[in-house]
Amino acid sequence: MSILDFKSRNNNKAYLAVSVLGKVLKININYTNNPDINLNKKETEIDLFLPKKYKGKDNTEIINLAIKKLYLEIANSQIEYSMEIARHILKFAPEDYKIEELPSGFYKCKNKIITISPDIMQYNEEIINTTIIQAFCKTKYRLNSTSYKKALQNGLLKYEELKLNNLLSSKIKISA
Helix, strand or coil, X not given: CCCCCCCCCCCCCCCEEEEECCEEEEEEEXXXXXXXXXXXXXXXXXXXXXXXXXXXXXXXXXHHHHHHHHHHHHHHHHHHHHHXXXXXXXXXXXXXXXXXXXXCCCEEEECXXXXXXXXXXXXXXXXXXXXXXXXXXXXXXXXXXXXXXXXXXXXXXHHHHHHHCCCCCCCCCCCC
């Protein structure tokens, strides 16, 4: 799953934008003498430092890889936080979870193990949290069964109640 798609490219674009935890951040591409590729996250933008040898070339793949690395770093802490919320709400947990790229979708459940794509970090915390609650329910109940639907409905209602009572705090700060 590619993050950037330049099929309908407009060469007059001065900048790119990417979504991180539901916030749109501007990507500034800078070319340096340093041979390493570095990413520096600020409040409203991301500075991507590329070696000068990439100047004037199509950098789509490099930019995608840098953003995927950023998503993976954020996912390591955000997913743990979302898992704790789901455990607290549903009072059960899957056997394990892992974070890895998926060819399609943002999660899959197999053998009571949840695999989560770091690409889900483009969405806000509420979407991530409710997706994890849904994944928990899929590990315990057969999909579309009455018990699955009831557990999911109860979990989402409890989540909304916690949110309305301001009992959920944003513990994850975007940093890179």
